[in-house]
Amino acid sequence: MVDLDLFVCQHSCGTIQYSEHSDFLRYQTGEARDVSKNSANQTCSTNHGDPELEKFAFIDAQLEKARDLVTEGKQEEALRTCTDVLKQGDLPIQSASTLARIVRHLGQDEMADQITSVLIEGIRKNLESLSQSTPNLIIAAQSLADLEKFDDAKQLSDLARPTVINDVHLTTSYCSLMVSMDYEKDAFSAATEFIKGKPDQFEIAIHFAMVFAHLDCRESARHFLFHAREHVTSKSQRAQLNYQLAAHGYPVDDLDQHAMAVELFDNFADTYDEQLKLLENNGPSLLYSVLEDLNIPKNGTRRILDAGCGTGLCAPFLRPYANEVFGVDLSVSMLEKAKSKSVYDYLARTDLSVAATYPEGTFDMIVSSDVLVYVGALDTVFDNFQTILKPGGWLLITVETETDPKRANGFRLYSSGRYKHSDGYLLDTLAQTGFPKPKILTHARLRDEMAKPILGTVLAVQKPAFLTG
Numbered sequence: 001m002v003d004l005d006l007f008v009c010q011h012s013c014g015t016i017q018y019s020e021h022s023d024f025l026r027y028q029t030g031e032a033r034d035v036s037k038n039s040a041n042q043t044c045s046t047n048h049g050d051p052e053l054e055k056f057a058f059i060d061a062q063l064e065k066a067r068d069l070v071t072e073g074k075q076e077e078a079l080r081t082c083t084d085v086l087k088q089g090d091l092p093i094q095s096a097s098t099l100a101r102i103v104r105h106l107g108q109d110e111m112a113d114q115i116t117s118v119l120i121e122g123i124r125k126n127l128e129s130l131s132q133s134t135p136n137l138i139i140a141a142q143s144l145a146d147l148e149k150f151d152d153a154k155q156l157s158d159l160a161r162p163t164v165i166n167d168v169h170l171t172t173s174y175c176s177l178m179v180s181m182d183y184e185k186d187a188f189s190a191a192t193e194f195i196k197g198k199p200d201q202f203e204i205a206i207h208f209a210m211v212f213a214h215l216d217c218r219e220s221a222r223h224f225l226f227h228a229r230e231h232v233t234s235k236s237q238r239a240q241l242n243y244q245l246a247a248h249g250y251p252v253d254d255l256d257q258h259a260m261a262v263e264l265f266d267n268f269a270d271t272y273d274e275q276l277k278l279l280e281n282n283g284p285s286l287l288y289s290v291l292e293d294l295n296i297p298k299n300g301t302r303r304i305l306d307a308g309c310g311t312g313l314c315a316p317f318l319r320p321y322a323n324e325v326f327g328v329d330l331s332v333s334m335l336e337k338a339k340s341k342s343v344y345d346y347l348a349r350t351d352l353s354v355a356a357t358y359p360e361g362t363f364d365m366i367v368s369s370d371v372l373v374y375v376g377a378l379d380t381v382f383d384n385f386q387t388i389l390k391p392g393g394w395l396l397i398t399v400e401t402e403t404d405p406k407r408a409n410g411f412r413l414y415s416s417g418r419y420k421h422s423d424g425y426l427l428d429t430l431a432q433t434g435f436p437k438p439k440i441l442t443h444a445r446l447r448d449e450m451a452k453p454i455l456g457t458v459l460a461v462q463k464p465a466f467l468t469g
Helices: 006-011 051-071 075-086 095-103 109-125 133-148 151-165 166-182 184-195 202-214 218-229 237-245 259-276 283-294 315-321 332-342 380-390 421-432
Strands: 015-018 027-028 300-305 322-329 346-349 363-368 387-402 410-415 418-422 440-449 453-461
Touching: 051 075, 051 095, 075 095, 095 109, 095 133, 109 133, 109 151, 133 166, 151 166, 151 184, 151 218, 166 202, 166 332, 184 218, 202 218, 202 237, 218 237, 237 300, 237 410, 259 418, 283 387, 283 440, 283 453, 300 315, 315 322, 315 363, 322 332, 332 346, 363 380, 380 387, 380 421, 387 440, 421 440, 421 453
Parallel strands: 300 322, 300 363, 322 346, 363 387, 387 418
Antiparallel strands: 015 027, 387 453, 410 418, 440 453
16 A cells, blocks of 8 residues: 555645646646647557657546546555556646545545645646636636536636637537536526527537536527527438437427438538547447457458448457458448548448348448447347348447436437437347347446546347257
C-alpha cells in the first residue's frame, strides 16, 4: 500500500497552470509544457512517438480502469491505480476532477480535498486567460460542477454564455451543464437562441429535442419536437420525427425504420468518426475484446460480414481473421466514407431486415456493432443472420441494455431514438431463430452521452456445426 499521507504531502505544492494554446488546465508539479488543442484529444493509437500525448492517453485509460475496479468492488486496486495517475505529475483538468471524485468515493477525503483545492486555485488564478476561450470555460465549469462547486461553476458558465451559441456542440455542453445545476431555463434559453435564423431548423430542433429528453427535461424536449414538426420537408424527416414522437409517447401512424436510418446516417456520415470519439464509443473495441477472448484463430481464411458497417470502424480488427470482409449499410453516405478508407473487399447497400438485399453466399462470421439499437423487434434480422451464417459460424453483436424490470423480456424505444433490449429478449429471440445459448453475454459501457454512461450488451453466439434431431 502507498503511504497516502506522505504521498499527498509530497504533491501539496502542485498548482494548476493554464496555457492559452491548450484546451485544458493541469495539476502541475513541474514546468508547464504546451500541448496543442488539436493534438491533446488524440487517442492512444495515434500518439506513438509523443511522450506527452501518450501520457495523457495513459491517464485516461487508468482512470477508466479505476472506475471499473470500483464497480467490481476492488477498492484497494482502484486506489493504487489512482495514485499511479497522480504520480504522472500534471493532469488535464477533467482528469483531475475525475480523479478527485474517484478517490473521494474510495474514502480518501484528504487526497480528494487536496486535488480539488489545487484545481480551484489554479482556475481562479488564471481566470483572465481562461476567459479567452469558450471551450475552456465550459470544460472548467463542468469539472467544478462535477465536484459540486456549483457557485464557481455557475460563474464560469455565465462568462461563457454570450459565445456558446456560436457552436452547436458548445451549446449542447452548456445545456447539459445548466440542467445538471438545476438551471433548465438557462439551458432552454441558449438552445432557443441558437436555433434562431438557422437554415437547418428540422435537424437542430431534433437534436435539441433529443438533448433535453436525455436530460429528462420533458417540456423543453416537447417544445423542440413540435418545432421540428413545423419544418418537415421530406419523407425521411417525417420518419425520424415519428420515431422521436413515439419515443415520447405520442401516437404515430407508422414507424419507417428504413427512412429514419437513411435520414439519420446520411446526415451523420461526414462527422461520424469524430462524433464517436467524443462519445467515447466502445462498440468496436468491445467486439475486438470478445474476439480475443474467444481465441478464434487469426488465419485469414474467413468470409466475414460487417452488418451495418458505417464508416468502417470494425474492419481493421476483422482483417486478420478474414480472407474477405464485406461491409453493408443502409446509408449510401456511410458506404462512401467506408470506401474512401479502402478497408473492405466489397461494399453494398443492405437493409438488414430484408433478406433479398444481402450479398450472395454465406459467411463464417457476422459482426454488428451499435446497429441493432435502431431496430426494435430483432426476430427478422436474427433469422436473416441465421440463414446466411455457415454451420460453426459466429455472430457477434452489441445492443443497448434494457434494465427496466418491467421489460425483462422485451425492448423499448427511448427518447434517444434508439432501442434498448433486455437479456431475456435477446436469449428468447436467438432461440426462436435457431441459435443456441451464447458463448459470451456480458455488459459494459457502450458510450457516454451528456456525461452519462450508456450500458451495452455484448453477445457472441456460435451456430451449431451439425444439425441434431
